[in-house]
Amino acid sequence: MGYWGYPRYVSVAEKRAKAARKLKQLRKKNSDIKPILLEGKAIARTWWGKSWNLNLERYADYSNRIGRGRSYVRNDAVLDLQIDPGKVESLVQGTRSKPYAVVIKIKAVNKMIWKAIKAACEGKLDSLQELLAGKFPKALDEIFMAQGQGLFPSPKEIDFNCSCPDWAYMCKHVAATLYGIGVRLDKDPGLFFKLRKAKMKDLVTQAVEDKTRKLLEKAKKKTTRVIDESDLADVFGIDLEEPVVVKKKRAKAPKRASRRKKPLLSASKKAKVRSATGKPGAKTLPKKASPKTRDRSRFDTVAGIIKRSGRGITVAGIREKTGLDDKQIRNIVYKAKKQGRIKNLKRGVYIPA
Structure with a gap:
C-alpha cells in the first residue's frame, strides 16, 4: 500500500514484468498454456476479432465496464485462455501473486436464428476461406451482426464468474478475458463457431452444391478450352500411358457375283513373251x-x-522419325512395355529393356 492507504502505483513495465515471470512459472507446470500476447497496439485486426469486440461494446450492460479490461490485455496479463464449446476459461494476473481464474459460459446459437442465417447465406458464400477471412457481401455483415438475431451473443447469452474479491457486475479480469477472445479469433476465426456450437460448414454447403451443379452442367458441353488427351502430356510434361486401343472390325460387305474378265494376253501369247524376255508378260501389282x-x-x-x-528417346523424338501421331506412338510404347521389350529411363524417356 502507498501513502494514505491508497494502493501503490504500479508502472506498465512492472506489470508486464510480473506477468512474464508468472507465465514462465506456469509454462513449467503446463506446456499447453495459451497466453494472449498482442502484436502491436491494436487489440483486434481482422473482421472476426473487431466484430466480437464491437458486439460487446455496443450493449449498455457492457459498454461502461468492458473498457476496464483493455489495459490488462495490452499488459499481457491474460496468461492463459482456453476456448471450448460454450465455455471459455482463463487465468488473469492481477494485483496478487496468484492469477485469478475466470470462467465464461456462452449459449449456443439459437436454432431458429441459425436456420435463418443459413437461409440468408445460400448462394452468397463460395468457400470456408472466404467466410473465415471475413470477405463476404455487406448484407451478410449486417445479418451476422444483428443485435439479438445474429451470430454474436447478447449479454443475456453470456454468464461469467471470477475468483477475484471484486463484487462488481463485470470485473477487470472478466473484461480482459472477453477482449482476449477477440484476440484469439483474429488468429483462428473457426474458434467462434466452436464456442457457439455451430457448424460453419453449414453456411457454405448450399452455395458449394449450387456451384458444383453448374460446373457439372457446363462440363457436358465440350468447348475449345478442353485440352485434348494427346496434348496433355506435352503441356504438363508428364508421361500418360494409354492402353492399347482395340479397333473394331468392320462388317464385311456381301460378296457380289464376280464376272470373269477376259485375260489381256492369251496363254500362248504369255508363253511367247516369257520365252523372249524371261519374264511374265503381265506385271503383278503388290497387294495392299x-x-x-x-x-x-x-x-x-x-x-x-x-x-x-543410346540415351533414350521421347515420344516427340519418335514422332519426328516416324511421322506417327502421339496416340499411335503411346499405344505402341504401352504394348512394348507390357511385352518387356522397353522400359522407362525416366518419365517420358524410353530405352531398351
Whole structure:
C-alpha cells in the first residue's frame, strides 16, 4: 500500500514484468498454456476479432465496464485462455501473486436464428476461406451482426464468474478475458463457431452444391478450352500411358457375283513373251497391306528406334522419325512395355529393356 492507504502505483513495465515471470512459472507446470500476447497496439485486426469486440461494446450492460479490461490485455496479463464449446476459461494476473481464474459460459446459437442465417447465406458464400477471412457481401455483415438475431451473443447469452474479491457486475479480469477472445479469433476465426456450437460448414454447403451443379452442367458441353488427351502430356510434361486401343472390325460387305474378265494376253501369247524376255508378260501389282500387317510394321519400327537409341528417346523424338501421331506412338510404347521389350529411363524417356 502507498501513502494514505491508497494502493501503490504500479508502472506498465512492472506489470508486464510480473506477468512474464508468472507465465514462465506456469509454462513449467503446463506446456499447453495459451497466453494472449498482442502484436502491436491494436487489440483486434481482422473482421472476426473487431466484430466480437464491437458486439460487446455496443450493449449498455457492457459498454461502461468492458473498457476496464483493455489495459490488462495490452499488459499481457491474460496468461492463459482456453476456448471450448460454450465455455471459455482463463487465468488473469492481477494485483496478487496468484492469477485469478475466470470462467465464461456462452449459449449456443439459437436454432431458429441459425436456420435463418443459413437461409440468408445460400448462394452468397463460395468457400470456408472466404467466410473465415471475413470477405463476404455487406448484407451478410449486417445479418451476422444483428443485435439479438445474429451470430454474436447478447449479454443475456453470456454468464461469467471470477475468483477475484471484486463484487462488481463485470470485473477487470472478466473484461480482459472477453477482449482476449477477440484476440484469439483474429488468429483462428473457426474458434467462434466452436464456442457457439455451430457448424460453419453449414453456411457454405448450399452455395458449394449450387456451384458444383453448374460446373457439372457446363462440363457436358465440350468447348475449345478442353485440352485434348494427346496434348496433355506435352503441356504438363508428364508421361500418360494409354492402353492399347482395340479397333473394331468392320462388317464385311456381301460378296457380289464376280464376272470373269477376259485375260489381256492369251496363254500362248504369255508363253511367247516369257520365252523372249524371261519374264511374265503381265506385271503383278503388290497387294495392299492388311491393318494387322501395318500395325505390326509400325510396332517393329518404333521398337527398333527405341532399341537403337543410346540415351533414350521421347515420344516427340519418335514422332519426328516416324511421322506417327502421339496416340499411335503411346499405344505402341504401352504394348512394348507390357511385352518387356522397353522400359522407362525416366518419365517420358524410353530405352531398351
